[in-house]
Amino acid sequence: MADPFLEFRTVSFHAGGRAILDRLDLRVAQGEVLVLLGRSGSGKTTALKLANALLMPSGGEVMVEGRSTRQWNAIELRRRTGYVIQETGLLPHLTVGENVGLVPRIRGAEANPERIRGLLDLVGLPAEFAGRYPRQLSGGQRQRAGVARALAADPRLLLFDEPFGALDPVTRFELQNEFRALQQRLRKTAIFVTHDLREALRLGDRIALLHNGRLEVNCAAAEFRHAATPEASAFLAAFRGDI
Amino acid sequence: MREGLASTVLRLSGEHLLLVLVAVTAGVLIAVPAGVFLTRRESWRAPLLLAANVVQTIPSLALFGFLIPVPFIGGIGKGTALVALILYALLPILRNTLAGILAVDAAVRESAVAMGMTDGQLLRIVELPLAARTILAGVRIAAVTTVGTATIAAAVGGGGLGDLIFRGIATVDTTLILAGALPAAGLALAIDGGLGWIEGRFSR
Numbered sequence: 426m427a428d429p430f431l432e433f434r435t436v437s438f439h440a441g442g443r444a445i446l447d448r449l450d451l452r453v454a455q456g457e458v459l460v461l462l463g464r465s466g467s468g469k470t471t472a473l474k475l476a477n478a479l480l481m482p483s484g485g486e487v488m489v490e491g492r493s494t495r496q497w498n499a500i501e502l503r504r505r506t507g508y509v510i511q512e513t514g515l516l517p518h519l520t521v522g523e524n525v526g527l528v529p530r531i532r533g534a535e536a537n538p539e540r541i542r543g544l545l546d547l548v549g550l551p552a553e554f555a556g557r558y559p560r561q562l563s564g565g566q567r568q569r570a571g572v573a574r575a576l577a578a579d580p581r582l583l584l585f586d587e588p589f590g591a592l593d594p595v596t597r598f599e600l601q602n603e604f605r606a607l608q609q610r611l612r613k614t615a616i617f618v619t620h621d622l623r624e625a626l627r628l629g630d631r632i633a634l635l636h637n638g639r640l641e642v643n644c645a646a647a648e649f650r651h652a653a654t655p656e657a658s659a660f661l662a663a664f665r666g667d668i
Numbered sequence: 669m670r671e672g673l674a675s676t677v678l679r680l681s682g683e684h685l686l687l688v689l690v691a692v693t694a695g696v697l698i699a700v701p702a703g704v705f706l707t708r709r710e711s712w713r714a715p716l717l718l719a720a721n722v723v724q725t726i727p728s729l730a731l732f733g734f735l736i737p738v739p740f741i742g743g744i745g746k747g748t749a750l751v752a753l754i755l756y757a758l759l760p761i762l763r764n765t766l767a768g769i770l771a772v773d774a775a776v777r778e779s780a781v782a783m784g785m786t787d788g789q790l791l792r793i794v795e796l797p798l799a800a801r802t803i804l805a806g807v808r809i810a811a812v813t814t815v816g817t818a819t820i821a822a823a824v825g826g827g828g829l830g831d832l833i834f835r836g837i838a839t840v841d842t843t844l845i846l847a848g849a850l851p852a853a854g855l856a857l858a859i860d861g862g863l864g865w866i867e868g869r870f871s872r
Contacts, residue, residue, distance in 0.1 A: 515779075584782075
């Protein structure tokens, strides 16, 4: 494997005397979508937040483009990293267009209306949505706007924390399809956190299964159904029970 | 020198309004930054709020009295009155600034930080605009109560409409008391209405 874009080197994270992550070793290659799969409390969101220096590891190093997050200027690293969460975090007092233009703005650049329209188009939102406020959008539209905002800085790394978790199944399915189509065009390096194996199988190139802060499985998405650990079996059983 | 009651009322109303404006403006200039500071330093929160609370519990007449012997800021006159009024204006503004910023949705704050905002940008672009309404509500409370408290400022030579009220009480002259009290009430209502209107324009 060539130099990984992102690498967790024996990363531990402790909070309140408890190990949230326990010696995690994980590599994400350039252009790859890695899904962090796990139950609530498995440590997957914590792992995600370590990647853009929202959190710092208690032990080990998180390397982004060959440099430890301790050495990165945290502000600079975050501006180069797209971040999408379940509640989108769109600023309610700014229009969708202003939200999408926010990253250029905080860098001191002028938000280019042409580019904002292009980004909205990329995520399937009509141009007139630029003038609307987040509360005037449906949940799915808000998520699209959130993705457009994350793409605005043309980041090399995208982080997704259950972005489609609060959507109805049909909208979720549509957005998953668009995510795949978009990823085929853009080839961004991405980490996608979910507790949904179906979503993991559809979107991930690789799946890393976390259980109680430990990495249990790390394999190509297509091979996950052969994974034999107890936690993987539990996920597979729930998945089959679904059908 | 004698002046007609109407022009006295007018002059003292102007004085009163000036006292309130200066006190509330100074209160905003001190309490908003202090409130912002408290959102960043959790350990300072309890002691500072306690101090502001304690000030608020001192009866206003007593506070004016306490300040008279204090060097530099004390004595008889407008300075003392202003210091006391500013101290009273602090708490509602401080508390609302703190509450307004802390009420900003955690997801909104997190995504703002995650997109690479500096602390100053977070404050300017996210927290202050979203807290503006709550902060303004605090200013409104401070302004209205200051109109009332300022009438007592006359006891330490602060001037304003309290002059008429105290004179009325001393001479058992109801007309004089009302000539001070009614404009003060009107002033309070006008300020409340004006700030309420501005507050409404912030509603989303």
